[in-house]
Amino acid sequence: MxxxxxxxxxxxxxxxxxxxxxxxxxxxxxxxxxxxxxxxxxxxxxxxxxxxxxxxxxxxxxxxxxxxxxxxxRYARHFIQLAVGSYMLLYLGVISHENMQIEGFWYYLFLGVFEAATIHYAVAKIFGPLFFGRGWCGYACWTVMVLDFLPYKQPQNPRKEKLCFLRYVMFILSLALVSGLMLIKIANLEQIMFWLFIVGNVLYYILGIGLAFVLKDNRAFCKYLCPVTVFLKPMSYFSFLRVHCDESKCIHCDKCLRVCPMNVEVNKESRKRKNGTECILCYECTKDCPTKALH
Ligand code: SF4
Ligand code: SF4
Ligand code: SF4
Incomplete structure (x- = not known):
């Protein structure tokens, strides 16, 4: 029996x-x-x-x-970054002449048109982050699809908080540039927006790669220069998807803090954790936590 x-x-x-x-x-x-x-x-x-x-x-x-x-x-994140990032950069940007950078967003916004960059920003960078936080930054951005292959996946130096104001400078510069071009009613603005996209991306790659090597941090461009974070950070504060920490299981080994590419104080559960709005949902921290406190 x-x-x-x-x-x-x-x-x-x-x-x-x-x-x-x-x-x-x-x-x-x-x-x-x-x-x-x-x-x-x-x-x-x-x-x-x-x-x-x-x-x-x-x-x-x-x-x-x-x-x-x-x-x-392990290749999954690179796979998504390359599949989505190169499609948006090469097909939408270079072949179809859609400026999907922040300048393109301002351009379509001022024209009062809800298409291309305005839709992209609404979905990926303004309202989407309420659900998937900065998933865009972890899985789809065409700038970091290149930067993430550089050697400094884990930052080798402490975060330079004093440089963070630069993102606001970049944000204002992009806004001033597009509104200036529109105010002076420059001819061939469509064509100029296309060249701004090309030049802007080349500049971002040069700055991103240069900063990564100087500061020994692949994500330095994201932390200090990227103007898009002005939208991404406040919205992702309320994100439905986020890494949780069961603080009662935490033994304060700090492994999660060392592997985090964005310097998030992820061994705290609160949404107010330091650099909480920097989390790109890469889940490197959850893989390394010895007590499974992170999920
Ligand atoms: S912070 Fe900017 S450059 Fe970095 S991944 Fe996000 S959108 Fe891309
Ligand atoms: S390591 Fe963890 S806390 Fe840091 S960005 Fe990735 S998921 Fe977010
Ligand atoms: S890796 Fe896990 S146990 Fe170690 S500090 Fe982070 S949350 Fe705590």
């Missing part, structure tokens, strides 16, 4: 394991569905098939990439 019981209990145990395995992938599925809702809504509202294809592609890459990441594939 005992033997019978043992034989019967095996399939019953397998079910919860299968369910747990599936549950791990729910955020990836939700992310894909979120992008599908945006894709279908914009396709129907704007009557333009491009939006369906564009957001389905990006959502598909993000869903697949985050699922690979959850499955423990």
């Amino acid at each position: 005992n033997k019978d019981k043992r034989v019967q209990s095996k399939p019953a145990q397998k079910e919860p394991i299968k369910r747990n395995k599936f549950r791990k992938y729910v955020p990836s599925i939700l992310l894909f569905l979120l992008f599908e809702i945006v894709a279908v809504t914009l396709w129907l509202v704007k009557k333009n098939l491009f939006y369906l294809l564009n957001f389905s592609y990006i959502g598909g890459c993000l869903g697949l990439g985050t699922a690979l990441f959850t499955a423990g594939k």
Whole structure:
């Protein structure tokens, strides 16, 4: 009789394991569905098939990439960055002449047009961060798809708080540049916006790579210079997706602080943790925590 019981209990145990395995992938599925809702809504509202294809592609890459990441594939984040980043940089920017940089956002905003860069900013950088925080910075940005291959994944020096004001300087400069060009009613502004996109990106790569080597920190450009963080930081404070810390399990080994590329004080649970709005959801900290306090 005992033997019978043992034989019967095996399939019953397998079910919860299968369910747990599936549950791990729910955020990836939700992310894909979120992008599908945006894709279908914009396709129907704007009557333009491009939006369906564009957001389905990006959502598909993000869903697949985050699922690979959850499955423990180390290349997953690079895969998403390259798939989404190069599509936006090369196809949308260089081939289709859409300026998706912050200058393009100002340009479309002042024209009162809700397309291309204004939609991109609304989804990825202004309202999206309420759900997925700075997921854009961890998985899709075409600037760091290059910077993340540099040798300083973990910052080798303490954060330079005094340099953070530079992001506001960059933000104001981009706003002043586009509003100035529009006020003087310069001819061929569309063409100029395209060249601003090319020059702006080359400049960002030069500054990003230079700063990474000087400060020994791949993400130095993100921390000090990137103007987009002026939008990203306040919105991601309220992010639904975030790394939680069960402080009762923390043994203060500081491993998480050492591996974090963004200097987040992740061994605190509070949203007010130091540099909390810098988190790019890379989950390097959760992999290294010896007590599984981070999840
Ligand atoms: S901070 Fe700026 S450069 Fe860095 S990943 Fe985010 S958007 Fe890209
Ligand atoms: S290591 Fe952790 S706290 Fe730091 S950016 Fe990545 S997920 Fe956020
Ligand atoms: S790695 Fe884990 S145990 Fe160590 S300080 Fe961070 S949260 Fe605490």
